[in-house]
Amino acid sequence: MRVLTLSIAINCSSCVISNTRTNQDVNYQEHPTRIYVVANLDATGNGVTDEFYKDFSARVAACGGQTAISTPQIETQRDALSLDSTANATHNGSILADIDAFRPDAVLTMKVTNIGVDMYGQKLTAVVDSKLWDYREKKAIWAGVTNMSLGGMWASPVMRGDSLSENITGKLRSGGLIPSCRASGS
Numbered sequence: 001m002r003v004l005t006l007s008i009a010i011n012c013s014s015c016v017i018s019n020t021r022t023n024q025d026v027n028y029q030e031h032p033t034r035i036y037v038v039a040n041l042d043a044t045g046n047g048v049t050d051e052f053y054k055d056f057s058a059r060v061a062a063c064g065g066q067t068a069i070s071t072p073q074i075e076t077q078r079d080a081l082s083l084d085s086t087a088n089a090t091h092n093g094s095i096l097a098d099i100d101a102f103r104p105d106a107v108l109t110m111k112v113t114n115i116g117v118d119m120y121g122q123k124l125t126a127v128v129d130s131k132l133w134d135y136r137e138k139k140a141i142w143a144g145v146t147n148m149s150l151g152g153m154w155a156s157p158v159m160r161g162d163s164l165s166e167n168i169t170g171k172l173r174s175g176g177l178i179p180s181c182r183a184s185g186s
Contacts, residue, residue: 015149015151015152015154015155016148016149016150016151016155016159016160016163017148017149017151017163018146018147018148018149018163018164018166018167018168019146019147019148019167020130020144020145020146020147020167020168020171021144021145022142022143022144022145022171022175023142023143023144024141024142024143024175024177025139025140025141025142028134028141028177030105030134030141031176031177031179032065032104032105032106032132032134032177032178033064033065033066033105033178033179034065034066034067034102034103034104034105034106035060035065035066035067035104035105035106035107035108035132035178036067036068036069036070036098036099036102036104036106036107036108036135037053037056037067037068037069037070037107037108037110038069038070038071038072038095038099038107038108038109038110039052039053039069039071039108039109039110039111040071040072040110040111040112041110041112041128041161041164043112043115043126044112044115044123044126044128044148044150044160045123045150045155045156045157045160046157047157047158047161048157048160048161048164049069049071049161050157050161051157051158051160051161051162051165052110052160052161052162052164052165053067053069053161053165054161055161055162055165055166055169056165056168056169057069059165059166059169060169060178060179062181063178063179063180063181064179064181065178065179068098068102068104070095070098070099072095099135103135104135105134105135105136106132106133106134106135106141106177107132107133107135108130108131108132108133108168109130109131109133110128110129110130110168111128111129112126112127112128113127113128113129114126114127122152122153123150124149124150124152125147125148125149125150126147126148126150127145127146127147127148128145128146128148128164129143129144129145129146130143130144130145130146130168131143131144132172132177141177142172142175142177144168144171146164146167146168148160148163148164
């Protein structure tokens with residue numbers, strides 16, 4: 001039984017698929033190397049944010065870049081009828097302080113905007129909206145909408161995070177917006 005479970009999990013790595021449509025400011029000529037990531041992707045599965053960041057950070061670092069991350073609170077984790085926004089405002093204020101301390105060239109923001117589930121509540125698909133902002137100019141320079149097939153219950157957070165990271169990294173590299181290096185294959 002264990003062998004069967006393992007082979008299904010291994011074969012399922014190909015069922016986590018990410019496809020990103022993008023738009024880019026064609027007049028933007030900078031090439032950011034210090035990228036601050038603000039993301040909470042765990043709506044696609046616990047641990048996906050961490051796995052995305054590990055892979056993304058490794059890919060950027062392999063080509064001479066640096067990254068840092070903050071994970072904002074998800075609004076749905078709070079009482080939707082609460083009038084007290086102190087906790088969220090305090091947390092997000094500390095994110096801004098962390099961004100300022102890192103002194104990035106660009107900030108990558110990512111959020112899950114839609115989750116598709118089956119009749120049993122199993123997460124099947126997700127839509128992730130991403131934007132890369134020039135930190136000095138305070139303007140969006142790249143936008144992406146990623147449609148993900150989450151691979152069902154056999155797909156691990158590693159598979160989901162790595163699939164998203166590979167796709168986003170590839171799109172940002174092809175646009176010249178994050179460090180690129182041919183030797184590493186990253």
